[in-house]
Amino acid sequence: MKKWNFFSGPAILPATVLQQAATAVIDFNGMGLSLLEISHRSKAFETVMNEARQLVRQLLQLTDDYEVLFLTGGASTQFALIPYNLLPHNATAAYLETGQWASNAIKEAALFGKVQVVASSADTLYNHIPKNYNVPADAAYFHITTNNTVFGTQMHDIPTISCPIVADMSSDIFSRPLTNLSSYGVIYAGAQKNMGAAGTTLVVVRKDLLNKTGRQIPSMFNYQTHIEHHSMFNTPPVFAVYVAYLTLQWIAEQGLENLAQKNTQKSQLLYHEIDRNTLFKGSVAIEDRSQMNVTFVCTRPELESEFLTFAEQNGCVGLKGYRKVGGYRASIYNAMELEGVQTLVQLMQEFEQRWA
Template structure:
C-alpha cells in the first residue's frame, strides 16, 4: 500500500478513482465513454449542473455569486483577476505570503499599479504577514489562503473594506469560511477537488463589468458566466471527477466534518515533529498549515536515509520543495488519518535507528 503525501496533483478518494475509471469506458451505462460524449449532451450538462450545485451547497454560496469551472489553472487566474477587476488607472493591493502570491502580483502589474501591503519574503516566507492596513482606494485586495511550499496558512481571514480576492487552490473545501466575505475565490482543482485541468471560480456578480479595457472573450468572467462555463469545450473529465469528489465530500458530512478530520491529522503530525528530536518545523507555530506540513532534519545528513526508509515503507511524495528543502507532507482531504499514522511510525522508527 502507498501513502500519497504528494503536494499536487494530490491524492483522490479511491472510490472516486474507481467511478471515474468506469466512466472512461462507459458513462452511466449509456454505451459511450465520458471522454467521447458531447459537452452539450444531456449527460454532461447534468454533470456540470450537479458540480455547480454541490459547490454552492458545500460552501453555502449566497445569492449574487456565479460558480465557474474554467481552464488554465490558478496561474491563469493570476492574470484574469486584474484583467477583469483592476482599472487601468487604478491599483490593487496584494499580500505577499509565498511564491504563488508573488507570481500573482507580478501578473497584476501588467494591468495596473500594485501595492504590496505586506510581505514575509525576507524570512523565506516562514510566516504570514500581519499588522497591515488594507487601502480603501484599491480596486481589490488579494490573498493566498494557504502556501503549499512553505507550510503556512491564514487561519483567520481579514475583514476587508474592499472586494477581497483569494487563491484557495490548496485548501478549498478543507474548512468552513464565509463566502460572502469575498469578492472572488479561485482554486486549481488538483489539491482537494479533482485532477489537474479545471479551476473553480466563485465570483460576486456585482464586482464585474467595471474596468475600462476590452477583455478577450476567453478571459472575460462575464462571457464565461453567460456561457455557463461552456463558452468553449470545457475540461469534461476534470469536471466529472471534481463532481464525484464533491459527492464524496458531501457523503462524509461536508466541509465541517472534513475540517475536523484535517485538524486531527495535522495535530498528530505536528505533535510528532515537535516531540521527535531528529526533526524540526520550519514556520511560525501560529501559521502552521493544516494542508501542507513542512519540516526538516536537525542533521541534514539524515535526509537521504530518511527518504529511503519512507520509500521502503510506502510513504511517497514527502520530499520538500527546493525552496525549503527537507520534507513536506501534504495532508489533503482524501488522505486518511491512517496514512498520517504510517508516516509517524516511520519517523519513530528512524529515531530508534539513529539514537
C-alpha cells in the same frame, strides 16, 4: 503494501472517486460510450456540469450574488484574469505576499494596474504570515493566498477590511467551512489538491464586481463570457470537470465540519511528532502552520535523503519538499486518511530509534 500518497498536487483522491472515474472512461452512465468521446453538449454531461456547480454553491453556501465557473489554465491563469477583469488601469490592487504563488500573482497584476504589496514575508523565505498591515480602503480588491502549498503556512484568520477579498484557495478549499462569505469578491482554486484532478480551475465570482474596468477583454479571458454560457462557452475540460464533480459529491457526503475536524486531528498528530522527535523540526512559525501541507526538516542534514528513502520503502511517497525549498513536505489533504498520518508518524519514530 498500501501506499500513502503525500504529494502536494496533483494529490491524493478518494478511492471511490478514482474507481468511478476509471469506469466512466470505459462506459459513462451505462451509455455504452466513454465519457471522453461524448459531446459536451449531451444531456449527460450538461447534468454533470450543472450539478458540479450546484455542489459548490451548496458547500460554500453561496448567495445569488455569486457565480460558479469551471475554467482551465490553473490558478496561474487566474493570476492574470483577476486583474484583467477587476482592476481598472488607474486603480490599485492590494496584495499580501505570503509565498511563491502570491509573488507570481503580484507579478501578473502589475501588467494591468497599480499593485500595492501591503506586507511580505519574502525576506524570511515565507516562514510566517505577516500580521500587521493596512489595506487601503480604496483598493479595487485585496488578494490573499489562504494556504501556501510550497512553504506550509495557512491563514487561520481572514482580515476584516472594507474592500473585497480575492482569495487563492487552491490548496485548502473545502478543507473547512467557509465563513464570512460576504467578505469575498473572488474565490479561486486549481482542482488538483482537494477538489479533483489537474485540468480545471474553480472560480467563484461576485457578479457586481465585473464590467467596471472599461477594458475590452478577449472572450475566453472574460468572466462574463463564462457566466453567460454557464462554463460551456467552448468545450470544457470534460474529464477534469467530472472528477471534480465526483470529488465534490464525496466532500458533501463527508460534510465540511467533519472534514475540518479530521484535518485538525491529522495535522495535530503530525506536528506533535515533529515537535517531539529529536531528528525533525518544523519549518514555519507555529501559529501559521498549515493543516494541509506540513513542512519540516531533518535536524541532522546528512540524514535528510536517508529518511525519504526509508519512508518510501515503507509506503509513504511524495514527501520531498518543493524543489526550491528542500526538506520535507507532507501534504495531508481531505482524502488522506488518519491511518496514513499514523503510518508516517510511526516511521518517524522508528527512524529516530535507529539514528538518535
